Amino acid sequence: xxxxxxxxxxxxxxxxxxxxxxxxxxEARRQKKDEEEKAMRAKKxxxxxxxxxxQEKDKQKVEEERRKKEEQRKLHEEYQQISSLKGRYGTMxxxxxxxxxxxxxxxxxxxxxxxxxxIFMKAAEANKTLKVLSLSRKNLSDDEGVExxxxxxxxxxxxxxxxxxxxxxxxTLL
Numbered sequence: 001x002x003x004x005x006x007x008x009x010x011x012x013x014x015x016x017x018x019x020x021x022x023x024x025x026x027e028a029r030r031q032k033k034d035e036e037e038k039a040m041r042a043k044k045x046x047x048x049x050x051x052x053x054x055q056e057k058d059k060q061k062v063e064e065e066r067r068k069k070e071e072q073r074k075l076h077e078e079y080q081q082i083s084s085l086k087g088r089y090g091t092m093x094x095x096x097x098x099x100x101x102x103x104x105x106x107x108x109x110x111x112x113x114x115x116x117x118x119i120f121m122k123a124a125e126a127n128k129t130l131k132v133l134s135l136s137r138k139n140l141s142d143d144e145g146v147e148x149x150x151x152x153x154x155x156x157x158x159x160x161x162x163x164x165x166x167x168x169x170x171x172t173l174l
Contacts, residue, residue: 077115089116096123096130104132117144121151128157137165145172 089110095101112120117140124130135148145168152158 074115074118078119080115089120093119093123096120096127099127099129101127101130103130104134105130106134107138112138114141114144118147121148124158125151125154127155130158132160132162133158134162135166136162140166140168142167142169142171145169148172 089112092101092105092107107120117135117138124133140148140163145163145166148161148163149172152161
């Protein structure tokens with residue numbers, strides 16, 4: 001008879017001592033039941049915690065994959081732009097890369113795409129001759145602003161950069 005529990009009751013006279021024994025047994029059963037319930041709650045809480053941790057890890061993994069894809073897309077876009085360098089923009093990039101630039105660049109008359117801004121700023125990052133750069137009224141967003149800030153942290157030659165008339169916000173400051 002597997003799974004069936006038998007409970008044996010002893011019949012004892014109704015005295016103070018037997019009443020105390022019965023109360024002790026009842027208290028022991030209650031404590032055991034409380035401990036089992038507490039253990040079950042702890043187990044469920046632990047399982048829920050583990051599930052939340054797995055979900056958070058999965059979420060981070062998805063975000064990391066999204067970030068990598070975005071980075072690859074940007075690199076591909078930059079590669080396409082670099083392979084088609086020509087005109088005034090191409091001349092500027094070549095001058096920046098060879099440290100053969102005038103002291104001041106004003107990017108007027110050029111409509112630059114985000115990938116072109118990134119290429120330009122990467123070239124300006126290592127440049128040792130450019131002192132003033134004007135990127136005014138280029139409709140730059142926070143994304144381009146962040147790229148500009150990253151590239152300029154390593155440039156010790158550039159003394160002034162003009163960014164007025166752009167759509168730069170608080171993310172650029174970080």
